[in-house]
Each structure stands twice: as C-alpha cells, then as structure tokens.
Amino acid sequence: MQNLTRITRNPEVMGGKPCIRGIRVTVGTIVGLMASGHTTSQILAAYPYLEEADIYEALAYAAWRVEEIEVPLENPSIAISS
Template sequence: MKKLTRITLNPEVMGGKPCIRGLRVTVGMVVGLLASGHSIDDILKAYPYLEREDIYEALSYAAWRADEIEVSVTVG
C-alpha cells in the first residue's frame, strides 16, 4: 500500500480518531457519508476545505483497517 500522507492521528484532535490532514473531519465520517449515498462531489461541496485526494485516502485507510481487524458479525 502506498504511504497515506493525508491521514493523521493526534490524541488532541477528535479524540485521536484518524482525521483528514489534521482537520476535525474523521475518516469514519467521510466513509459514512459515502456509504449513506452521498457522492464525492456532494462531500466536497459540503466541506470545501477537503480535496478529492482526501476522500480517496480516507477510503484507502478504511480498506486497510478493515483488512487488518477481524470483526465478528452476527446476523439476525
């Protein structure tokens, strides 16, 4: 995986959650917006200080973390 330079972890920002470039925008928030049907353009319009590459890196980080952590899922 390429080095992710836009994802930051700082215990003083958003409780140490992974954020975009030290901003108070978490990877989880970006992924959640995409998962709920918002387009990248929608997100960029709502958060004009974000860049398209920020969104792609958030997705890359989330995919990497999902692959690293085994989560038990119970259906029904």
C-alpha cells in the same frame, strides 16, 4: 500498505480518531457519507476545505484497516429457508 500521508492521528484532535490532514473531519465521517449514498462532489460541497484526494485516501485507509482488523458482525450469516 501505501503511504497515506493525508491521514493523521492526534490524541488532541477528535479523540485520536483518524482524521484528514489534522482537521476535524474523521475517516469515519467520510466513509459514513459515502456508505449512505453521498457522492464525492456532495462531500466536497459540504466540506469545501477537503480535496478529492482526501476522500480517496480516507477510503483507502478504511479498506486497509478492515483487512488488518477482524470486525465481528452481529449476524454473520442468516439462514434462508424455503
């Protein structure tokens, strides 16, 4: 794993969830915004204290965590019949 220096975890900040640089913006918030179609520019406008590198590092952290932890899906496969 690469050195992700912008991602921090502190039990006293956001309940210990991974945050960006110790501020109250979680990795999950950034990933959720990106997944719902927000652009990097839109996120930076909404959170002016973030930097573009913060967003990319949040995505890198999330990708690393997904590879490390098996996340069960509710419907892992849906059969399609004709």
